[in-house]
Amino acid sequence: MPPKSNTNGFSNxxxxxxxxxxxxLWTVIGSLVCIWDATYIITRPRSMANGDLFHIFSPYAKYITLDPLYGNLQNAFVIAQSCMNYVELTLALLSIILYHIVGQRNLGCLLLLVASAMTWSKTILYFVHDHFERSLHPEKSPVQIEAWEYICLFIMPSLVWVVFPFACMWSIGRQILRLLNVSNEKTKYY
Structure with a gap:
């Protein structure tokens, strides 16, 4: 049975x-990690060592030696970044609900494209900020860390938030362009 046509004459x-x-899968797993990460920042100092929530966030005891922003309670950038995490993951999870549960596939894809662009650009901004923060204030580094620790525990895991959002943007962006091109071609003949 051929696919049904909608009012524009396109097949659904x-x-x-x-x-x-x-x-x-990336959106669900990435969102869960972002919830945990943003909540660590928002609940500091309770989430830090000696805080009543530290048992939930104990891996951050090592991470703050690699990323001093996470241990700096006075840094507004990391707080703003965490607030944006909540916005991104809300859009991302809403995209999954719209696509898989509500059946609004195009809107779900569009929201995932927006959320992925936000995540990608925020992660790039975080890398750029980290580079300049370290070079402008080298004395603020709490402890000396080995290069391999910085690469394996900060750079490589953070790159996941560059690669997967970019892959989502590429995949869905290409589809949206295709749909727009098909729509333009069809409207030429009507």
């Missing part, structure tokens, strides 16, 4: 954006 199948399974 050709006018729908597709969210790859890996993008859905």
């Amino acid at each position: 199948r050709s006018s729908q954006c597709y969210m790859p399974a890996w993008a859905t």
Whole structure:
């Protein structure tokens, strides 16, 4: 049975954006990690060593030696970044709900594209900020860290938030462009 046509004369199948399974999995797992990460920042100092919430966030005891912003209670940038995490993950999880549960596939894909662009650009900004913060204030580094620790425990895990959001932007952005091109071609003939 051929796909049903909508009011524009397109088949529903050709006018729908597709969210790859890996993008859905990334969005759910990435959002859970972002909730944990942002909550660590927002609940400081309670989430830090000797705080009543530290048992939930104990891996950050090592992480703050690699990323001094996470241990600096006076730094507004990391607080703002964490607030933006909540906005991004809300959009990302809403995209999953719209796509998989409500059936609003195009809107779900569009929201995932927006959330991915936000995550990607914020992560790049974080890397740039970290570079300049370290070079402008080398005396603020709490402890000496080995280069391999910095690469393996800060750079490599953070790159995940560059690669996967970019892959989502690329995959969904290409589909949206295709749908726009098909729509433009069809409207030329009507």
